[in-house]
Amino acid sequence: MPDTAVAERAVLPPQAPAPPASRPRRASRAPLAAALAAFAVLFLVPCLGVLYTSLKTDAEIAANGLWAPSGDLTLDNYLQALTAGGTGRYLLNSLLVTIPATAISVALGTLAGYAIAVLRPRAGEFIGFCLLAGLFVPPQILLIPLFAGFNAAGLYDTLFPMIIVHSGYGISLCTLVMRNFFRGLPMELRAAGLVDGAGEPRILASIVLPMSRPALAALATLQFTFIWNDFLYPLVFTRSDTMRTVMVGILQQQGQYSIAYGVQAAMAVLASLPTVAIFIAFQKHFIAGLTAGAVKG
Amino acid sequence: MTIRRTWWAWGFLALPILTYGITVVWPALYSFYHGFTDWKAVGGGDWTGTANFARMAQDPSFARALRNTLIWTVAGVVVPTVAGLALALGLNRITRFAKVIKSFFFLPLALSLVVVGQVWFWIYRPEDGLLNIVLGALGLDSWRHAWLSDPATALWAVMAAWGWQQVALAMVIFLAGLTTVPRELTEAAQVDGAGAWQRLRAVVLPALRPSFVVVISLNMINALKSFDIVYVMTGGGPFRQTETLAVLAYRVAFKTYDFGYGSAVSAVLFVVSAVIIGLFFAWNSWKDRHA
Numbered sequence: 001m002p003d004t005a006v007a008e009r010a011v012l013p014p015q016a017p018a019p020p021a022s023r024p025r026r027a028s029r030a031p032l033a034a035a036l037a038a039f040a041v042l043f044l045v046p047c048l049g050v051l052y053t054s055l056k057t058d059a060e061i062a063a064n065g066l067w068a069p070s071g072d073l074t075l076d077n078y079l080q081a082l083t084a085g086g087t088g089r090y091l092l093n094s095l096l097v098t099i100p101a102t103a104i105s106v107a108l109g110t111l112a113g114y115a116i117a118v119l120r121p122r123a124g125e126f127i128g129f130c131l132l133a134g135l136f137v138p139p140q141i142l143l144i145p146l147f148a149g150f151n152a153a154g155l156y157d158t159l160f161p162m163i164i165v166h167s168g169y170g171i172s173l174c175t176l177v178m179r180n181f182f183r184g185l186p187m188e189l190r191a192a193g194l195v196d197g198a199g200e201p202r203i204l205a206s207i208v209l210p211m212s213r214p215a216l217a218a219l220a221t222l223q224f225t226f227i228w229n230d231f232l233y234p235l236v237f238t239r240s241d242t243m244r245t246v247m248v249g250i251l252q253q254q255g256q257y258s259i260a261y262g263v264q265a266a267m268a269v270l271a272s273l274p275t276v277a278i279f280i281a282f283q284k285h286f287i288a289g290l291t292a293g294a295v296k297g
Numbered sequence: 298m299t300i301r302r303t304w305w306a307w308g309f310l311a312l313p314i315l316t317y318g319i320t321v322v323w324p325a326l327y328s329f330y331h332g333f334t335d336w337k338a339v340g341g342g343d344w345t346g347t348a349n350f351a352r353m354a355q356d357p358s359f360a361r362a363l364r365n366t367l368i369w370t371v372a373g374v375v376v377p378t379v380a381g382l383a384l385a386l387g388l389n390r391i392t393r394f395a396k397v398i399k400s401f402f403f404l405p406l407a408l409s410l411v412v413v414g415q416v417w418f419w420i421y422r423p424e425d426g427l428l429n430i431v432l433g434a435l436g437l438d439s440w441r442h443a444w445l446s447d448p449a450t451a452l453w454a455v456m457a458a459w460g461w462q463q464v465a466l467a468m469v470i471f472l473a474g475l476t477t478v479p480r481e482l483t484e485a486a487q488v489d490g491a492g493a494w495q496r497l498r499a500v501v502l503p504a505l506r507p508s509f510v511v512v513i514s515l516n517m518i519n520a521l522k523s524f525d526i527v528y529v530m531t532g533g534g535p536f537r538q539t540e541t542l543a544v545l546a547y548r549v550a551f552k553t554y555d556f557g558y559g560s561a562v563s564a565v566l567f568v569v570s571a572v573i574i575g576l577f578f579a580w581n582s583w584k585d586r587h588a
Binding site: 287 | 301305306307308309310312313316317319320321322323324325327328329331388390391395397398400402406407408412413415416417422424425426427430461466469470518524525528529542543546547550551556559560563566567570571574
């Protein structure tokens with residue numbers, strides 16, 4: 001086991017005689033780890049800066065500047081962001097968009113991925129190619145027709161456009177991830193189900209989906225993050241303050257709170273909380289989703 | 298049996314295809330069509346042939362946006378790829394605290410570009426921004442700069458903020474790729490007396506080829522689409538110096554309501570993306586065959 005070898009080496013006192021081959025490696029690891037750790041902390045300075053600013057008073061920031069240390073910390077900024085700043089409303093809107101859009105895009109991607117990878121109809125590969133091509137379509141080319149369409153349908157300035165567009169635009173990634181996952185799944189159980197006379201929907205629901213939990217979790221984590229963090233669609237498809245999702249909402253409020261940096265920072269922290277919480281809780285799934293989405297089919 | 302399976306396959310595919318058709322295929326085709334009209338948001342547009350594209354050829358904003366998009370694509374591929382590879386190679390060598398250190402680098406990936414843009418806007422502030430404070434503390438007062446309002450540095454400053462978030466994506470994929478490098482090979486190379494640099498070049502990098510393809514294509518796509526971070530940090534300014542094609546397409550369509558010209562710009566963005574990515578994949582499969 002290479003890991004125990006490294007651990008053993010690490011607990012040896014530096015004077016202990018070691019085999020010559022491993023001596024240079026052992027010597028080179030601790031400084032590397034220290035350097036990487038230092039760089040990682042430095043890397044997080046922007047995040048820590050926002051968090052710290054969100055706890056400072058405006059008077060303190062005005063007197064000493066945005067990045068100066070402060071002795072006087074407060075949670076008032078959060079209170080103000082949630083009440084007067086309307087961030088509570090934006091957060092709710094984002095949830096109302098993100099949860100259904102995540103569920104729908106993952107469900108549609110599962111259906112398409114299963115059909116293409118397992119049922120393999122004629123022209124299935126071509127359909128798969130067309131669905132995956134959406135990964136390379138810049139969203140800007142979709143905006144004008146969708147804007148006109150939502151306007152005509154009376155859906156402009158509601159939450160529906162974001163739900164609809166994310167459900168559709170997300171199909172590419174979801175199909176890719178689920179297709180790749182289903183390709184690697186042993187299908188003997190499916191055959192057993194067929195022998196028992198179960199139809200395809202039942203096989204998918206009661207045999208295949210329970211085995212797919214890791215992939216579904218990874219994909220849902222990823223889609224939630226993408227949709228929550230989206231800025232372009234709500235910018236174009238909504239206008240009134242009550243319909244803004246959180247990323248557009250907090251950006252608009254910056255005009256209102258142009259010198260209240262503490263409130264701005266509190267809004268940014270609140271807006272990031274759900275995705276950061278998901279990231280911390282499901283880091284394994286999050287990274288599995290990123291790498292699964294990255295595996296080219 | 299086969300017939301029933303095919304029947305179900307199309308049953309499963311119907312809803313995804315319909316949704317995708319309405320939200321992606323139809324709008325994309327519609328934009329291409331309207332790139333040849335003078336549609337102005339109200340009423341329909343009249344067919345004007347290639348007038349929008351002729352106008353583009355004369356439009357300095359378009360030339361600048363195209364140039365910025367290409368710069369962004371090259372730098373946005375090279376920098377995160379190299380930095381992500383370096384981080385992955387380093388992290389792959391350490392075992393203590395590796396998990397915690399990795400998650401520090403990952404964290405920005407969970408953030409929205411709106412938040413990233415806001416923080417970096419504060420870092421770049423001329424008077425009390427962190428960057429200028431640090432430069433001052435290091436005795437480099439002459440380097441202090443109004444990073445975002447100087448046209449010479451604005452684009453690079455925005456790209457640096459974007460790269461800060463993007464680098465972890467490359468790192469994750471390279472880390473996953475490094476687990477596939479056969480240990481026997483690196484150890485055999487070491488026994489043969491190959492130095493670290495030789496092992497990297499002869500064993501590790503060739504084994505990481507699939508990861509390179511994924512990292513480069515993902516960064517390419519993200520770079521070509523770059524909109525949010527520019528919009529948040531500079532709004533395309535100063536003097537439209539940081540506008541990318543994505544920002545220009547948005548501005549033309551939704552600030553001036555010139556839907557015809559906006560459609561044409563977004564169609565060009567689509568074609569530029571398709572050509573760059575298509576060339577990369579073609580080059581890649583050519584390399585595969587001649588490896």
